[in-house]
Amino acid sequence: MQQYLESLLEKIRALRNRSGMTPGKVIPKLIFWNIKYLLKYRKPRSTFKDNTVHIAFIPQAGIGDFAFAAKYVYCLKKTFGNNITIDIVVDNHFEAAECFWKGKKHINRLFNAHKKQNTYDCEIALTRFPVIRYIDKKRVDQVGSERLKQYLKTVSRFQLQNPLLYQSDYLGRCYSLLHGRTRENQADIENRLSMTQVTDFHIPLPENDEETFGKFGIKENAYLVIQTGSGKHFRNENNIRHWPVEYYEELIEKIRKINPSIPIIQIGEAYHKTVKNTDINLLGKTSFREMLTILKGARLLISQEGGLPILRHFISRKPSCVIFGPTDKNFMGFDENSNLNTNNCEGGCEWIFDNWYKTCIKTGKNSGCTKHTLPEKVIEFTRDTIEFE
Incomplete structure (x- = not known):
């Protein structure tokens, strides 16, 4: 239920931000989206069998948000190291995503969302705060480190307890500033990734x-x-x-x-x-x-x-x-x-x-x-x- 509600809220926020939207246009889109969701809904099971937690990361919103997401992914990998691999899955801004993630050592693969074939151990989306879209708890319990399992539980709990922070970027900003975090490190729930202390992150460009x-x-x-x-x-x-x-x-x-x-x-x-x-x-x-x-x-x-x-x-x-x-x-x-x-x-x-x-x-x-x-x-x-x- 939580996954569905989070996905629905994401869709509503996306429609709200589009110009020219009216109730007559929004309602059919939401009906169609719900039908698609119903048809594809299933309880996912990971297709991986090794001893690594495979994470699909989905950056969302605009180019600036992608840049902030790049630091989050870097810190995620830096924190959990070889216990995780990260694939970047994007459905827009692919040229930007290539500049940010293609060929980077901390990233396994980058590809378009429509080419995604595997079911991952965990799927995390990010605009302001991370959203765990699904998790194969059995797989993560088997191969995840205690620190990783605790982090994923923290994010899941944060999602459940703070729906308004996901619905309102204004409230999300207020919450983050109260906890000493700017937009650059807003995604670092409870400072578990120590993003504020990571000052060496940058996005390298090709030598051309x-x-x-x-x-x-x-x-x-x-x-x-x-x-x-x-x-x-x-x-x-x-x-x-x-x-x-x-x-x-x-x-x-x-x-x-x-x-x-x-x-x-x-x-x-x-x-x-x-x-x-x-x-x-x-x-x-x-x-x-x-x-x-x-x-x-x-x-x-x-x-x-x-x-x-x-x-x-x-x-x-x-x-x-x-x-x-x-x-x-x-x-x-x-x-x-x-x-x-x-x-x-x-x-x-x-x-x-x-x-x-x-x-x-x-x-x-x-x-x-x-x-x-x-x-x-x-x-x-x-x-x-x-x-x-």
Whole structure:
């Protein structure tokens, strides 16, 4: 029953986050989903016979969430070592998943969900907190270490006792901050994986930097990157997380007065709003791997809060200037960055209600607090990096 309810809640959350959903559209989708679930439901039994606990790990949600999941998987393997093997099973963002996990020593295999053939000893999904979708308790009891069995029991108990934390990302954030964990280590229930102490984790990139730099005519550490859009889950022109495009354009004019020779590149998806006075517009023109290389090689990233500052943290630890609005900089920010907000709302209002990214909770208007962070403030915090030659 618990597995079904968790899966149903995941489906409801996914539908809730899609734009254009109405009761007339949601109800048939849920009916169809329930029929599919009923037809495929069975009590799983592991197909493995060796002395290792085989885990299928399913990362979920957006690219930034995948990056956080990469650290969780790393710490999971680091904690339990040879007692487990981990296969990564994805049904979206496969190009990103390849960059994060393909060929990594702590990962056994990576493949698309529709190609999954084995029934695993344990299946763990992750957006914010880990969800054990199923577990073959007999197999795990036979071959799992006591420490691993205790960890899986802890996660299962946490799921059962704290359903609201899985249903509300706002409550999940509050809970995590109360326990001293930011978004980076939010998945570490009861600190069993010691994720906060793991500071050496990074996502290594293939050695093809020069090829990418040559393709786009840039040199490492000799350009700035800006990015204007939110993730695909929030593909909305009226997203109040967005820093206004005219602010980016004004910022670029100010940067050119400080350092007229440094190129400014815009990266992101083709549907992101274009900043007209950049030197190079790469919206929709790079592969994911090329985008990561450009992001890593930049002297500075200037962006509203979103996936790219998260990726840059994990691939380089180089500084970014990140403009926060409804999201909490104390939860989502990284120490190497300039994390800017206007202090209009302490703690952020992300996920207090469903339309948090469309409507200001204070004013009820589609006007975000990011607009109160002016270009002058960005210059104040980034001048030294911009001036450096």
